[in-house]
Amino acid sequence: MADEAEPERxxxxxxxAALGCATLVCTALVLEVLGGMxxxxxxxxxxxxxxxxxxxQALRVVxxxxxxxxxxxxxxxxxxxxxxxxxxxxxxxVVPFVVFAAGIAAGADWxxxx
Numbered sequence: 001m002a003d004e005a006e007p008e009r010x011x012x013x014x015x016x017a018a019l020g021c022a023t024l025v026c027t028a029l030v031l032e033v034l035g036g037m038x039x040x041x042x043x044x045x046x047x048x049x050x051x052x053x054x055x056x057q058a059l060r061v062v063x064x065x066x067x068x069x070x071x072x073x074x075x076x077x078x079x080x081x082x083x084x085x086x087x088x089x090x091x092x093x094v095v096p097f098v099v100f101a102a103g104i105a106a107g108a109d110w111x112x113x114x
Contacts, residue, residue: 011081018077024070025097028052028063061105068097 035053048054052063071094079085103111 021074064101
């Protein structure tokens with residue numbers, strides 16, 4: 001009986017992992033867009049801690065690499081849940097975040113939303 005519960009717990013954990021990864025990626029995108037929209041506006045002091053656009057360059061690079069890892073984690077969790085993941089789609093959902101992090105590291109103008 002304990003053996004029957006284990007696959008169900010594993011599936012539940014994978015589902016929560018996929019949800020957590022998707023939430024992190026979506027939150028990162030929303031924060032970046034909102035930060036870019038208000039980049040030239042007066043902002044409260046606490047915003048510099050919340051909005052990645054205001055973070056130091058090195059921290060932003062690490063942040064976007066973490067987001068890329070979350071995007072990959074989402075795809076891996078989906079695959080383990082039985083949803084087939086084509087390599088092209090996995091790359092298409094992860095590589096942009098890595099490229100964005102590389103752009104930030106290089107100081108590229110296109111690596112900001114404002």
